[in-house]
Ligand SMILES: [Fe+2]
């Protein structure tokens with residue numbers, strides 16, 4: 001996707017990655033506040049992932065703790081819900097105010113985006129309510145002395161269950177950009193649509209990187225912990 005690469009330069013990528021740690025975009029009195037002290041080495045490595053995911057050195061991630069990875073992912077979820085989604089919605093409102101009468105694409109676009117938003121919020125909620133608390137329990141248990149570990153009944157959640165149900169939520173978003181491009185055909189796309197398109201494409205890229213960290217960094221770490229404990 002050449003257009004997208006032109007749009008994202010190093011400085012923008014850096015901004016995109018560190019923006020989620022700004023204190024005003026973080027929830028108050030939440031565990032996520034710790035993210036402000038995010039390990040700079042981890043941020044550096046995540047930036048590398050944004051720049052080039054093909055040769056990403058996953059083994060280098062092993063030196064960070066699972067808590068650090070979890071904190072990063074939580075801050076990122078919050079950033080999506082409190083900043084990225086509202087920004088995209090704002091653009092959609094702007095397009096409506098300008099082209100509401102004339103473009104039939106809009107109804108489809110708004111429907112699609114709302115539907116997408118529901119799926120994304122559900123996806124994040126499942127991770128926040130089931131996966132992350134489960135991992136936090138594993139972390140807490142791993143810090144207990146071995147003889148203090150009581151045999152517990154089988155938990156009703158497992159990392160394997162997460163692996164089986166973790167859907168590529170970013171793929172759906174790709175359809176939005178395809179929809180606009182298909183509709184526009186050879187005509188030039190009006191500026192507000194271009195802005196919206198850029199936001200959607202950036203967000204799609206963002207969600208892909210997020211899923212890579214979940215699937216290839218967090219999950220292997222959590223599986224290892226689970227195997228030791230359960
Ligand atoms: Fe997530």
Ligand SMILES: [Fe+2]
Nearest residue numbers: 123127211214
């Ligand atoms: Fe996810």
